[in-house]
Amino acid sequence: AQKVTQAQTEISVVEKEDVTLDCVYxxxxxxxxxxxxxxxxxxxxxxxxxxNSFDEQNEISGRYSWNFQKSTSSFNFTITASQxxxxxxxxxxLRAWDxxxxxxxxxxxxx
Amino acid sequence: EAQVTQxxxxxxxxxxxxxxxxxxxNMNHEYMSWxxxxxxxxxxxxxYSMNVEVTDKGDVPEGYKVSRKEKRNFPLILxxxxxxxxxxxxxxxSFDAGIQETQYFGPGTRLLVL
Numbered sequence: 579a580q581k582v583t584q585a586q587t588e589i590s591v592v593e594k595e596d597v598t599l600d601c602v603y604x605x606x607x608x609x610x611x612x613x614x615x616x617x618x619x620x621x622x623x624x625x626x627x628x629x630n631s632f633d634e635q636n637e638i639s640g641r642y643s644w645n646f647q648k649s650t651s652s653f654n655f656t657i658t659a660s661q662x663x664x665x666x667x668x669x670x671x672l673r674a675w676d677x678x679x680x681x682x683x684x685x686x687x688x689x
Numbered sequence: 690e691a692q693v694t695q696x697x698x699x700x701x702x703x704x705x706x707x708x709x710x711x712x713x714x715n716m717n718h719e720y721m722s723w724x725x726x727x728x729x730x731x732x733x734x735x736x737y738s739m740n741v742e743v744t745d746k747g748d749v750p751e752g753y754k755v756s757r758k759e760k761r762n763f764p765l766i767l768x769x770x771x772x773x774x775x776x777x778x779x780x781x782x783s784f785d786a787g788i789q790e791t792q793y794f795g796p797g798t799r800l801l802v803l
Binding site for chain 2: 584621622628630677680682
């Protein structure tokens with residue numbers, strides 16, 4: 579069975595703080611893909627990153643970074659120096675065969 | 690402009706009245722998918738399609754049908770809607786499912802079944 583767990587339902591930070599969103603996944607497949615999506619208050623879903631199971635290299639994109647660790651089945655997302663515009667619901671997702679999303683983490687960044 | 694369109698955006702209906710939500714993409718994508726979003730549950734995949742005439746069940750297919758007769762269109766059909774199908778529905782498309790996957794999502798269809 580495939581499963582994605584985002585244990586943090588809501589996180590609130592003050593602008594410029596760093597924040598990490600946790601994602602833990604379960605799958606028996608050896609080939610799989612992990613994703614992060616952002617859903618701002620306007621409601622659209624925006625792709626942020628894709629990682630395949632054979633590539634554990636961490637990635638940085640501006641203020642965003644992702645830490646993929648197969649040993650702990652985790653794919654965590656860190657926002658450095660958070661901004662109000664980062665306020666959104668963030669979803670972690672797993673594809674081995676079909677697509678499974680976590681329940682999402684609502685991030686609120688206060689000025 | 691590359692996009693995924695869904696219609697209608699909002700729909701109120703009654704139990705048992707068949708309805709169709711259309712989805713169309715203009716990016717020549719092979720892969721298309723339907724999701725429903727419910728509070729506290731995230732997005733759950735209903736059906737997906739790897740290509741024309743190829744569809745498969747996702748996590749929550751009960752009560753839904755789909756078809757993929759053309760590459761660009763992937764309608765979602767509720768033959769006999771029930772109140773537990775009240776939800777926010779998203780259609781998505783991608784070049785493929787996996788190594789090049791970047792799902793583009795439609796704007797969503799908010800459905801209320803009375």
